[in-house]
Amino acid sequence: MEWAFKAGEQSLRLIPADPAFYSLFQQALNASYLDHSEFLPWPREYTSAEQALEFLLKARKEFNSETGERRWLIVTEDGQALIGCIGLKPRTRKRYVVGYWANTEQSGKGYMRAALTHLLNNLPEFTFYLTASSANARSRRLAEAVGFVLIRIHLGARQSERHGEQDTCVYRLPGKPQIKKSPQERGRTVVS
Incomplete structure (x- = not known):
């Protein structure tokens, strides 16, 4: 499941977690550490390239699992910037718990709102x-x-x-x- 959409004038894509983006993923996590650590339990002060790659490999494996979290990356259409990530943790009876984080360098532009709206609207059979x-x-x-x-x-x-x-x-x-x-x-x- 991959979607292309627009947020204002910016063309974006929602793609299942892809290890090819590990470098951008690492950069986004490191740039956003201070903002993320304020409310999230998982941020590291520094994420290495190896840790970013390992995370995305695991996320790709879990994506099609019945019990695994489904994580989508939000990237620009040209694949040059990572906007953030949206995760859906499965629960019983077609329910998901939504989690998200934005790259601090890309926040405040309406991209996460557009991505979240687009993703959830394309999965109408579920409760979030x-x-x-x-x-x-x-x-x-x-x-x-x-x-x-x-x-x-x-x-x-x-x-x-x-x-x-x-x-x-x-x-x-x-x-x-x-x-x-x-x-x-x-x-x-x-x-x-």
């Missing part, structure tokens, strides 16, 4: 969820701009040196009608 720290305003704004709705807040579920105690916000992308909806899915936000 995502979580974000209450302190991560950029990620929460992006989720809401794409159409995700806040359905639950887990109070004090996260802790970091920089932000202290934070809540975890749980979002759902409304899709096709559900036969029976929970209170959260009927539009109420549940705080626990």
Whole structure:
């Protein structure tokens, strides 16, 4: 599954994780370390070329697995820049948990919003969820701009040196009608 689309005037592609992009992947991770480490548990201060290649080889292998995360790279049409990555972790009953990160050098241009919207719109048979720290305003704004709705807040579920105690916000992308909806899915936000 690969898609070409436009974000403003920029032509972009969503492609399954491809080891051929390991150098751009490495550069994006290293350039974005400070932003990513603020909210994500996995960033390394420095990612080597070997680590980037190993990650993309593993991601390619997992892509077609029933239980593996499906990761798409967002690249410019000419393949000269890596915009970011979107991952879909499978859950039960055609549900996925969405994760994403943007290359700091390419953020703020609407590319991630366009890519996320394009990917999720091309998979209408699935239900999507995502979580974000209450302190991560950029990620929460992006989720809401794409159409995700806040359905639950887990109070004090996260802790970091920089932000202290934070809540975890749980979002759902409304899709096709559900036969029976929970209170959260009927539009109420549940705080626990």
